[in-house]
Amino acid sequence: MLEIGVNHYLILSGLLFSIGLMGVLRRKNLLMLFFATEVMLNAVNIAFTAIGNYYGDLSGQMFAFFIIAVAASEVAVGLGLLIVLYKKYGSLDLDVISSMKG
């Protein structure tokens, strides 16, 4: 019971990922959707590092590094797009922004 194994980390990572997924599903504001995406990326980082530690393999950490790089560039481009959208529509709500009827 007092031993923390890889399954503890994996279950925690799954919980955090599903929290992020719930956020992506129920949020209507684009900035909040970005926050939920960051939660999901962080959860996956924990899983990669835990599995890499379990197998004595540095590849898990390498993939976590590349995920961090992807997240950083995603934030840079995404926030630029958000600023453009906010200048155009004056709101970040998906119901206001959406132009397709369906």
Next chain:
Amino acid sequence: MYEFIAFYVFAIATTILFLITVMSKNVLYAMSALAGGMVMISGFFFLLGADFLGVVQLIVYVGAVMALYAFAMMFFDATKDIKEKHQNPSLVFLLGGLMSLLFVVMFSAPIIGDNVQALYPVVENVGVVENVGNAQAVGMVLFTKYLIPFEVAALMLLVAMIAGIILAGKKMDYSLTKCEAIDEEMDIEAITENEKGEA
């Protein structure tokens, strides 16, 4: 014993902070909770022996990404509460709960299928120096096995930087000061032409 206490403290703190991030109506609260949760996540990396990754998490996520979010929030109205219209909350919670269960099972499945082999074990693969720290080992693997992905990531960051500059600074082409300067020049030219015509 210490690992046990640390793991549960970090786990409970991270879960609560991320729940605040996902459920909160205020952008400022959500962002602060997200930053706090990312600090707590770096604790897991230190627990797992990935010191360099923990430091990178602190610097890049908590330092750079959250600062970028805070900077972008200056363009939006951050003090006002967000009003979100949910059409069917109970269906969302049902589907979300089912997906949570599915994902937790999927993430813990590697424990059951215990026949995966390590591709690049930590010290044996590097094999140069005994008792290298995590940062040295990461450097040796990153600049040998993962050199090309590393360079591609660098190129991707460059592209993202250019895209961010172009997207956020799109209106800088026709600023007010520049137009006024051009107007003044045109006025002066018109006046001088008039004077020439009179002479």
